[in-house]
Amino acid sequence: MAENIDTDTVRDSEICSHAFEAHEQYQGAMAPPIYQTSLFTFPNLERFTEVMRDERSHFVYSRGLNPTVKLLEEKLAALERGEMAKAFGSGMGAISATMMTLLSAGDHVLLVNQAYGPTRQLLEQMARFGIDFDECSGDSRDVERALRPETRLIYIESPSSMRMELADLEGIASIARAHGILTAIDNTWATPLFQKPLTLGIDLSLHTLSKYIGGHSDLVGGAVIGRRELVARIFEHGHQLLGAALSPHSAFLALRGLRTLPVRMRQHQSNVLDVIQYLAVQQEITAIHHPCLATGEAALWVEKQLSGQAGLLSFEIDNPTYARIAGFINALQTFRIGVSWGGYESLAISQRQPDDTGPTLIRLAIGLEAPELLIEDLKRGFQTLR
Ligand SMILES: Cc1ncc(COP(=O)(O)O)c(C=O)c1O
Structure with missing residues (x-):
């Protein structure tokens, strides 16, 4: 019997249900509280001064960190086997923050498979900032042929959401690494339960929480998951400055979605x-x-x-x-x-x-x-x- 247990499935069910929850801090409440607050206060100016030196690690203002949102982020990072997750006010918030953080004028992006329409439109808009893109199939040989010296990001959808096209994630990740190019995937179709791209060498996994994770058609949200250093950069620039923060109430709904x-x-x-x-x-x-x-x-x-x-x-x-x-x-x-x-x-x-x-x-x-x-x-x- 024991050898039939799928350890990933068991671990994922623990993450979706109990992991990271501290019921003793919630007066024993089974459902985590919704910290519906814009700001957090401090007992004295010394503590405030200390906290402001490292604002992104403390609860200061809910455009940055909020306890309900943080619980969701911890669960999403663990489900994807990533070091850190940052939640956003929508999937497009997560996608645009990632692109705006990682790309500069003169850079080239390779879109693998037919991207979600607004993702492609975003890249069309980024031509105004000197960022160019091409599209190719999910075959790693096709990807390698389409690379340019200025390619900085390979952005994949697999499975994609109109024709459900697939991509060779390990093959693409290894080509990208050899060229020092970052890879990101929109992993919404599969959810972190059915596909774990970071374990296949992809740098960033993105989601709209508005689909299966929310699961009840009552919330809009997004997330980026990956190595701490990379997600922290996206948090500092794309999240804090562009401002697509997830509301505590939507984070609560996403947490409830994860349960089932x-x-x-x-x-x-x-x-x-x-x-x-x-x-x-x-x-x-x-x-x-x-x-x-x-x-x-x-x-x-x-x-x-x-x-x-x-x-x-x-x-x-x-x-x-x-x-x-x-x-x-x-x-x-x-x-x-x-x-x-x-x-x-x-x-x-x-x-x-x-x-x-x-x-x-x-x-x-x-x-x-x-x-x-x-x-x-x-x-x-x-x-x-x-
Ligand atoms: C595959 C995919 N990625 C991203 C998005 C954007 O997510 P949101 O609507 O939460 O901004 C969608 C929305 O339909 C989608 O289908």
């Missing part, structure tokens, strides 16, 4: 595998994008990097006109139409335009409802295509 993350992710996985089994035999479908269907080298990356399957997938139908896609999505009753993903609820969207331009994908976020209910709902959609 392992259970929810197991259910998302089970549900998505059932839904994909159903989709795989629908004659109108021409392609399904999800890491569980990866082939060739990508399948090897999945085996090495991912310890579970999250619930976000996309697929394509034959003759993908706007009218057909809208007919399909509008027929769904359990799936709601909306951006974002990672909550308890199932969602469907497409970026197809009424003039039949734009991406042809239909994206589904598979929630926690009974899979039978979801499949029944999808049948309503497919009936409109026949």
Whole structure:
């Protein structure tokens, strides 16, 4: 029996539930208090003067450190096996703070896979500050070919959030290290439970907490995790000065989300595998994008990097006109139409335009409802295509 225990899973469940909590300091309360305060006061000026010499290690002002946010940061760092985490007011807050801290005029960024739209837009904006970028696939040979002498950051999404593309994380990390280039990954799809990029040599793992970690579609937040020296720099510059701080109340909601993350992710996985089994035999479908269907080298990356399957997938139908896609999505009753993903609820969207331009994908976020209910709902959609 003992040899079957997955030590990572056991440790992660301890981190999500009890680790770093000091109930005796909370009057025995099971839920940690929400330190809903903007500032912290000191008994005398001597103590204040001492604390201000190292402001980022003390509770001074909640744009910097706050006890509720700090508890979340400790748990996130431990889940990713990183030294330090910093939480942000949104995923984009974390991404922009990272880029603004690490990049200077003349630098080049390599985007691996199709980045989340606003991440790419941010890099387009950074052209105004003399920062350039290119895009490439997740194959490390492709990455090596796309490097420039001025490349400072390789920014990866794996799995990515529209086509669920994958990248060879170990291969890319080793090329980057050989060239003295930093690597960062948006690890939101997998969550820290299903993928631990820092253990594969990636320097920084970024998250939006607004998806699976929050898990209930009621908070917006973000985080950066990595080596202390690197995250401390992002804290000092990108976090403190750009000001995208996470509120104590949102940190509390993220902590509450973490409690059930392992259970929810197991259910998302089970549900998505059932839904994909159903989709795989629908004659109108021409392609399904999800890491569980990866082939060739990508399948090897999945085996090495991912310890579970999250619930976000996309697929394509034959003759993908706007009218057909809208007919399909509008027929769904359990799936709601909306951006974002990672909550308890199932969602469907497409970026197809009424003039039949734009991406042809239909994206589904598979929630926690009974899979039978979801499949029944999808049948309503497919009936409109026949
Ligand atoms: C993959 C991915 N990364 C980052 C973000 C940005 O996170 P936030 O909305 O919390 O700013 C999103 C949001 O949808 C996302 O899907």
